[in-house]
Amino acid sequence: xxxxxxxxxxxxxxxxxxxxxxxxxxxxxxxxxxxxxxxxxxxxxxxxxxxxxxxxxxxxxxxxxxxxxxxxxxxxx
Numbered sequence: 319x320x321x322x323x324x325x326x327x328x329x330x331x332x333x334x335x336x337x338x339x340x341x342x343x344x345x346x347x348x349x350x351x352x353x354x355x356x357x358x359x360x361x362x363x364x365x366x367x368x369x370x371x372x373x374x375x376x377x378x379x380x381x382x383x384x385x386x387x388x389x390x391x392x393x394x395x
Contacts, residue, residue: 322356325383327364 324347328339340363351358364379374380 319355319357321359322351323383324358324361325364325380326361327366327368327377327380329365329367329369331365333365 326340326343326347333339344361347358347361350356360383362379362383364377366377367373368377370376
């Protein structure tokens with residue numbers, strides 16, 4: 319079984335507090351890993367906008383999610 323990590327994000331605190339956006343993303347991820355034969359080993363979550371030139375700098379969980387791949391040179395698809 320292939321290992322996978324997940325990153326989920328909502329843009330606003332209201333979306334994050336409601337849980338609906340994150341819950342829907344988690345449900346979609348669960349269906350995907352089951353259908354494709356992946357084993358989800360870690361999930362990173364964030365409430366942060368994707369707008370702005372510095373958006374990646376303001377998303378530490380995205381950086382953390384990508385970090386394991388940087389040392390091996392592998393990329394998830």
